[in-house]
Amino acid sequence: MNLKRAFLTLMAAMILPGAVYAQDLAIGITATVDFSDGNTEEMITVDFSCNDGNNPVGQAILGDGGSFRHPNDGLAAGFVCTVTGSDVNANYSVTYNGSADPCSFTEAGEVTCAILATPDNATITVTKFWDVTGAGGEAVDESATIEARADIGVLADGGICDDHNGVIATDMHLEECVYLDFNGDGDTASVSVITGVDGETVTFTENNEDSAVEVSNDCGAVEVFPGDDVDCSFTNTVFFEGIPTLSQYGLAIMALLMLGVGFVGFRRFV
Incomplete structure (x- = not known):
């Protein structure tokens, strides 16, 4: 034991x-x-x-x-x-x-x-609207391109701006661009922005050379901070620029009126 x-x-x-x-x-x-x-x-x-x-x-x-x-x-x-x-x-x-x-x-x-x-990156979403009520029934090309421009290193997918001729510097100021393509009324596109505590600004412009289209927007220069999700829009309003013409019935009536006026004038001077 x-x-x-x-x-x-x-x-x-x-x-x-x-x-x-x-x-x-x-x-x-x-x-x-x-x-x-x-x-x-x-x-x-x-x-x-x-x-x-x-x-x-x-x-x-x-x-x-x-x-x-x-x-x-x-x-x-x-x-x-x-x-x-x-x-x-x-x-x-x-x-x-x-x-x-x-x-x-x-x-x-x-x-x-x-x-x-x-x-976190900020996101700016742009919506393209078209107002074609003034187009007079004419077909309208609703495609458009909007430029997003910011300082170099701000746009997550930024590249060379079209007006820089292959160079990212303009007047000693470094910039980059993203081009957003739109194909119709209500179409949307977004840019991702690398930002920080002081914020970053992205400028949006649309270069439209069609005199029949008026461009308005509430984007302009958009300032964003980390994690922001911002929406803005461009509206293109189309105006009819054709020469006003009469329908075939209007032309017939006009011809009759001209004949009537001519007949009255002929009777007066004969």
């Missing part, structure tokens, strides 16, 4: 320290937040979550340059701790230590999750 008790005591002495150690892991997670455009007004909600331990969840709201340390001890081997972040106003997207995947930690110690917030 004494041998058995001694054996059990020895086994307990070997197992218990390991069990205690297995439940005594600790991790300190420091989350940092930076905004790529230097925005000092937006905030990121940072959530800490561990599947074990004495302090399994936590949350902090951090602005540009902010940091917060979330401690957790009493963790068992095989633990997983994660860090996620989201923009309070949903205008910025975040990356974690340079990756799109949230931070995930499985080893004890001090670790850091660097969250970088990048502004």
Whole structure:
């Protein structure tokens, strides 16, 4: 019996320290937040979550340059701790230590999750309307092209402007353009704008050389900020420019009137 008790005591002495150690892991997670455009007004909600331990969840709201340390001890081997972040106003997207995947930690110690917030692109949607009530029944070509122009690096799909003759610089000012094509009344097209805390401006113009078409719009110069979704429109009003003519019945009546006037004049002078 004494041998058995001694054996059990020895086994307990070997197992218990390991069990205690297995439940005594600790991790300190420091989350940092930076905004790529230097925005000092937006905030990121940072959530800490561990599947074990004495302090399994936590949350902090951090602005540009902010940091917060979330401690957790009493963790068992095989633990997983994660860090996620989201923009309070949903205008910025975040990356974690340079990756799109949230931070995930499985080893004890001090670790850091660097969250970088990048502004979401803005979208400007242009709608083209045609008013052809004044066309006098004539067929109207309702195709049109509208130019979106901004500083270089602002338009996500920007390219060389038509009036730059293959060069993106005009008068030492760097610009780029996107050309939106429309094919009928109510047609829409959009531009994606790379913007930031200070906003960016996109100018819309339609070069119409048809004197029978009057162009009006509420677009002009549109200023947008991260995540904005803006709508504006162009309206082309068509006017009839043909020479007024009479129908065949009108021409017949006119001929009869002319004959009548001629007959009266002939009778007077004969």
